[in-house]
Amino acid sequence: MLTYNYENVEGPIYEYIYKCIKNDILSGNLKANDKLPSKRTFARNNGISTITIQNAYDQLIAEGYIYTIERKGYFVSNLNIVKEKKTVSYNIQIPKQPHYKYDFAYNKMNTDNFPFSIWAKLGREVLSDKKEEIMQIAPCGGLTELREAIASHLLSFRGMAVDPNQIVIGAGTEYLYGVLVQLLGRDKKYAIENPGYKKLMNIYQQYEVTPQFINMDKSGVDLDSLRESKAEIAHISPNHHFPTGIITPVSRRYELLSWANEVDGRYILEDDYDSEFRYNGKPLPTLFSIDGCEKVIYINTFSKSLTPTIRVSYMVLPVHLANMMYSDYSFKSCTVSNFEQYILAEFIKRGYFEKHINRMRLLYARKRKQVIACLQQSPIRDICDIIESNAGLHFILEINTTVSDKTMKGRLEEQGLHINTLSDYYMTNENIREHLFILDYSNIQIEKLSEACEIIYQCIKTT
């Protein structure tokens, strides 16, 4: 006969009884097919209502610990319990981000520069005015409102005439590269720039694609190397190459388009990650806008222009690929929340985005000048050249030294100074150019830079 102690029971009695019986089953006190007391007997013997017992038994039945046979009663189930339990260590190794006193490689948005108050205002408005719309599931390519806003931004800012339905919004460019691999096929040959954005290798590899490498010359992607790679999809950044800063001139752009048109199935993936920041004249025309043959896929992000922590990127597909997306992948859910899509759409539509870009351009241009002035007054002024292209948020510092990059970086890190060199961005060990330091100045503090120049100078001198 089951009897339990009901003193000091916390929570509902039925739950307590349920737990007691469950424990008796799991510990083996109650064995498979043992008959349990009837609800009425149990209730009477324990001074508890039959309803309470009923609730406890129902829970045990629902979870399969007991079963019932009509007119016969309740019985313990036959549980085939896994007895041996391995110990779980919970020892999860999380890679730590190293912290440096002077970090010229770390790329993050300065908190002061994000338009928090406008974002908060738009968030409030969207949450009060767009309740119904927020609850409607967005199409696979993203909300129409945001795509329209992006299309009109592209027209006024980049001279790109684009149907909003060509635009696909996704949670970051890394995610969108994956969508593209699905759309174009994992069996195609992809190629990326060398030197280039090294993380691309990892990103493609996670999609089980092994990209080829295309060498760069001073105008961008080298056509001979591109042909040699046998690439079908060339993933390039003609508008501001990272890390060299090269801006591909128009003649080379047409050569690239010409390459894409030689063979069916070739595409150019134009990565326009930081084109918003150019300081003289207007931004360069995109490959997409001078392509008349549906050969260019344009991809851009709000990571550089707003903040990398917002996770919104978009691509513009040629019409036939947009149709393929809608016919084959319309089951896909858009990966960006409606809340943020609406806020961002309003942010662009009401002109805040343009204002923000203009403000950031001025800020970065000023910062750029300060950085150059600081370098020119520093002890390294006579042994370094600044290679810059008036675009983007970084430039290259060529240092006249015989110290190898590896040695140099080791010495600098000992002093708490972290800076990347061009040699870090080569995909292979061939033809590596040394002594070129990459200065991401978007978040540099001038006082620290001046101290850093002194450290660099000392590290070179100790040759």
Add this chain to the structure above:
Amino acid sequence: MLTYNYENVEGPIYEYIYKCIKNDILSGNLKANDKLPSKRTFARNNGISTITIQNAYDQLIAEGYIYTIERKGYFVSNLNIVKEKKTVSYNIQIPKQPHYKYDFAYNKMNTDNFPFSIWAKLGREVLSDKKEEIMQIAPCGGLTELREAIASHLLSFRGMAVDPNQIVIGAGTEYLYGVLVQLLGRDKKYAIENPGYKKLMNIYQQYEVTPQFINMDKSGVDLDSLRESKAEIAHISPNHHFPTGIITPVSRRYELLSWANEVDGRYILEDDYDSEFRYNGKPLPTLFSIDGCEKVIYINTFSKSLTPTIRVSYMVLPVHLANMMYSDYSFKSCTVSNFEQYILAEFIKRGYFEKHINRMRLLYARKRKQVIACLQQSPIRDICDIIESNAGLHFILEINTTVSDKTMKGRLEEQGLHINTLSDYYMTNENIREHLFILDYSNIQIEKLSEACEIIYQCIKTT
């Protein structure tokens, strides 16, 4: 000699000159290697400052339309222009969502039920208090704050003791399935439930995985069928199967764990998509929480409990897989924006999530009762059985008829009534059970339901 008309010029003069020269180059008026006038000559002849000409030339050089040779002057580049342009139709075919007067298949959150004002309040607070944190890039698994909040929710709500670092946050379960395929390997054999959530087929296929099917019996996944499938990864929903509503009892759960432990490399993917909504007793213990051998990956979403338009889901990895994630995929960026991660973390931490679930449970339980009462008063009351398991947001209506599902659905759609049947959810054409209608009642209007029952009755009578 270049001369242009400067009357009625809108915008800066340098841009106008830049455009005129560019047009002359593109139209062929200026040919490759033609010499342009010197800045001074150009300026004098056109009555414009040399600075303006300099700016126009600089832009043309940056874009590659012209080049300069020191001490010789400026020359037109040799552009290898793609002449033939195909016409772009912009005729993008977007699949339209059909609209029905009575839609019992469409699953969306009722606008009245989302806690907009609390969300807005938390958004305001996060944007004013967490500026610095929002700008810091999140680890690949998501923000620590949100993972801690989810871990403590899982403990109190699901009895799951979980290290926050086992949790991976992503933009929707569809995205997370893809991460899992990367983690476990595309070459593994995956299996899904039959009948089951049909979209899973599409989702796995986009990752180039062809899942096997596992038949269901009345306790859930059939072990013989599971063994026959030769599956290594079983993707199942033991806590409330869609669409049958089956809740897998504990004994079967242990059998499943036993299966997973028979061979190395086997895993169970426990999809717990709507477990928050159970009406009697407390929720069932998850497979994850009774697994002692790191064989279960738990996955859940805020789509059902908050709204599908928020795009936040999470999975809980066994420790060794969490370590694999951090060692092999730490380069991955989290796909959910920091803004929403912080808002959601606060929403859970301050108890709003629990309150919301409790409120929704009451609402849904009441709705459920109303729906059942409505059915019991309707003309179909004598020819239908309600099969329900007191969980989730749908149940099954078994209709006593000889009319095939296909005919029946056709007749109903003619009357503007859309409802899914169990037969829609079979992955193959074998052993299909007919006459079982799936009623997602989360968003049903009772008046419409009563009209709909009349329509169903008429459609059966016309046999």
